[in-house]
Amino acid sequence: MTFSAQLEAKFDKLLHSYPPGRQRSAMVPMLLYAQDEIGSITPELIEEVAHRTGTTPLQVEEVLSYYSMLHKKPLGKAHVQICTNISCLLNGGEELWRQACQTLGIGHKEVTADGQISLEEVECIGACSWAPALQVNYDFYHFVTPEKLERLLASLRDRT
Amino acid sequence: MLYNEPSPLEVRILSRRFGLPNSASIDTYLAHDGYVAFKKALGMKPEEIIEEVKAANLRGRGGAGFPAGMKWSFVPRNSPKPKYIVVNADESEPGTCKDRLLMEYDPHQLIDGMLIAGLAVDAHAGYIYVRGEYRYLIEILDRAIAEAYDRGYLGKNLLGTNFSFDAYTHTGAGAYECGEESALLESLEGKRGIPRIRPPFPAVVGAFQCPTILNNVETISSVPVIIRDGGAAFAALGVPKSGGTKLTCLTGHINKPGVYELPVGFPVDKMINEVGGGIRGGKKLKAFIPGGSSCPLLTAEECEGLTMDHDAMAKKKTMLGSGGVVIMDEDTCMVKVALRIMRFYAHESCGWCIPCREGTTWLRKILVRFHEGHGRREDIELLGDLSKNMLGRTFCPLGDAAAMPMMSIVEKFREDFEAHLDGKPCPYEHVSQLVSA
Ligand SMILES: Cc1cc2nc3c(=O)[nH]c(=O)nc-3n(C[C@H](O)[C@H](O)[C@H](O)COP(=O)(O)O)c2cc1C
Ligand code: SF4
Ligand code: FES
Numbered sequence: 001m002t003f004s005a006q007l008e009a010k011f012d013k014l015l016h017s018y019p020p021g022r023q024r025s026a027m028v029p030m031l032l033y034a035q036d037e038i039g040s041i042t043p044e045l046i047e048e049v050a051h052r053t054g055t056t057p058l059q060v061e062e063v064l065s066y067y068s069m070l071h072k073k074p075l076g077k078a079h080v081q082i083c084t085n086i087s088c089l090l091n092g093g094e095e096l097w098r099q100a101c102q103t104l105g106i107g108h109k110e111v112t113a114d115g116q117i118s119l120e121e122v123e124c125i126g127a128c129s130w131a132p133a134l135q136v137n138y139d140f141y142h143f144v145t146p147e148k149l150e151r152l153l154a155s156l157r158d159r160t
Numbered sequence: 161m162l163y164n165e166p167s168p169l170e171v172r173i174l175s176r177r178f179g180l181p182n183s184a185s186i187d188t189y190l191a192h193d194g195y196v197a198f199k200k201a202l203g204m205k206p207e208e209i210i211e212e213v214k215a216a217n218l219r220g221r222g223g224a225g226f227p228a229g230m231k232w233s234f235v236p237r238n239s240p241k242p243k244y245i246v247v248n249a250d251e252s253e254p255g256t257c258k259d260r261l262l263m264e265y266d267p268h269q270l271i272d273g274m275l276i277a278g279l280a281v282d283a284h285a286g287y288i289y290v291r292g293e294y295r296y297l298i299e300i301l302d303r304a305i306a307e308a309y310d311r312g313y314l315g316k317n318l319l320g321t322n323f324s325f326d327a328y329t330h331t332g333a334g335a336y337e338c339g340e341e342s343a344l345l346e347s348l349e350g351k352r353g354i355p356r357i358r359p360p361f362p363a364v365v366g367a368f369q370c371p372t373i374l375n376n377v378e379t380i381s382s383v384p385v386i387i388r389d390g391g392a393a394f395a396a397l398g399v400p401k402s403g404g405t406k407l408t409c410l411t412g413h414i415n416k417p418g419v420y421e422l423p424v425g426f427p428v429d430k431m432i433n434e435v436g437g438g439i440r441g442g443k444k445l446k447a448f449i450p451g452g453s454s455c456p457l458l459t460a461e462e463c464e465g466l467t468m469d470h471d472a473m474a475k476k477k478t479m480l481g482s483g484g485v486v487i488m489d490e491d492t493c494m495v496k497v498a499l500r501i502m503r504f505y506a507h508e509s510c511g512w513c514i515p516c517r518e519g520t521t522w523l524r525k526i527l528v529r530f531h532e533g534h535g536r537r538e539d540i541e542l543l544g545d546l547s548k549n550m551l552g553r554t555f556c557p558l559g560d561a562a563a564m565p566m567m568s569i570v571e572k573f574r575e576d577f578e579a580h581l582d583g584k585p586c587p588y589e590h591v592s593q594l595v596s597a
Contacts, residue, residue, distance in 0.1 A: 024350035069334035092594030
């Protein structure tokens with residue numbers, strides 16, 4: 001497989017970050033960074049990461065199924081993750097979640113027909129004092145209101 | 161820009177550089193006492209460093225509150241194996257959002273602390289295990305690490321001594337359980353985050369099967385000021401047996417939510433009403449979580465005269481925990497709260513132990529039914545009994561973390577459960593939680 005030069009540099013750094021013989025440690029970071037670039041975890045990627053970390057594809061499969069951020073199906077270009085855990089719940093997180101489902105016409109871990117936006121109800125994302133909070137890919141949005149959410153979703157749809 | 165206005169009641173020790181221009185840069189750090197603690201520690205004996213940390217009464221800030229100095233003293237310094245420093249930046253305990261700020265605004269303070277920990281136990285490498293969602297923080301940390309290498313604070317023969325130290329970031333990929341220390345170490349080795357059976361503890365068999373200091377971000381970030389000013393000065397900020405300040409995340413139904421640095425032992429009442437500006441909408445306090453959703457909940461009466469420290473919380477049969485304070489007003493449905501908390505633990509259970517895997521799932525199902533108005537009176541007892549049966553019967557503390565809040569809610573807020581019986585709709589159904597509503 002070929003990756004961007006940036007990703008190759010990252011891989012190289014990762015493979016040198018652990019004690020000798022411990023390249024397996026780089027597996028999860030490599031999978032996540034590669035997923036960010038190619039959109040999902042493909043069979044070829046599994047082969048490649050297994051090869052580079054000195055493991056078998058089966059070992060990679062076993063590990064990746066444990067981690068909720070790693071996924072084999074492509075998500076939307078914008079992956080909207082709404083927190084409904086305790087501090088967000090107390091600030092309307094569930095109401096925002098229902099609003100997003102309604103506006104987009106999709107549910108938990110679903111993607112819009114055009115592949116632009118996907119939705120996920122997530123556990124605490126570490127923004128509890130600035131609740132209700134959500135993430136679009138890796139970007140945080142704090143003190144979200146129904147109006148802000150509507151504007152955000154509209155802007156994500158217009159990004160095509 | 162800061163996420164919230166500081167409070168005049170704060171004692172800003174760890175957060176004193178927050179809000180400075182380019183506070184994350186090494187130049188800012190160096191201009192404000194940066195790496196002076198590391199330089200001082202280079203001239204100290206390892207035992208002296210550990211003694212200062214012990215004298216500081218620094219208790220682990222990740223949740224369990226174990227004395228940090230004692231933990232460090234368990235590392236066999238003379239073992240022929242390499243030793244490691246591992247920083248727990250998994251920050252996933254619901255209600256907690258403070259390690260984020262320590263990394264965003266002051267990553268060099270953390271590196272400074274790692275270096276000192278390295279000197280204390282003769283470790284030459286350290287890993288910061290950051291939850292996958294915190295990608296921007298990994299970028300900030302990686303920049304800080306690169307700067308430190310550039311200026312000779314990381315790498316070989318630091319400041320002309322024979323001490324060398326390398327630091328790395330390692331991203332997680334979504335798993336609360338990987339915040340548990342032994343699951344974290346498995347994850348760091350490229351495996352599923354299934355905990356290890358202890359003993360041996362990480363101090364002896366930790367990262368890559370070698371002796372390891374594993375501490376929370378805030379714990380390690382507290383070390384530079386302890387070395388700079390001495391353990392006694394840090395201890396004096398807090399209460400006997402628990403020194404220093406604690407970054408406290410005020411969340412929930414509060415007028416001024418935010419992260420505030422308060423001395424350990426700060427009064428709860430003053431924290432809610434003065435630091436936090438009181439309860440939203442002038443309502444009354446109903447329930448209080450001291451530090452993350454794994455802590456048993458307290459009622460308003462139990463909060464009277466209470467202080468934010470380990471011993472005071474233990475007396476109320478709860479914990480100071482991680483610093484994630486959750487404030488719930490009188491219109492909060494405690495069945496709903498229990499359900500949301502249990503959904504979380506059922507989702508995050510790694511599935512190794514049957515009491516945890518089956519217990520959390522079963523509890524969640526009963527609570528869903530209950531909240532929908534199909535609960536039976538016997539279910540109230542069942543919720544308590546099921547939780548009790550999980551306690552102490554699991555390989556890692558996640559089982560207890562799920563059981564303890566549950567038991568406290570059934571015991572202390574029984575009337576909320578009774579109000580849902582006989583097909584009655586949730587009495588709080590009409591309450592919108594949105595601030596704007
Ligand atoms: C299920 C579970 C999740 C945990 N999550 C975290 C976490 O996100 N961050 C953290 O620092 N400690 C977490 N801990 C506590 C760690 O196991 C460990 O006690 C802590 O990192 C030690 O550092 P400290 O002594 O400095 O607090 C968790 C514990 C359990 C049981
Ligand atoms: S208590 Fe739960 S999370 Fe911990 S090891 Fe057992 S099943 Fe896994
Ligand atoms: S509870 Fe939503 S960010 Fe923590």
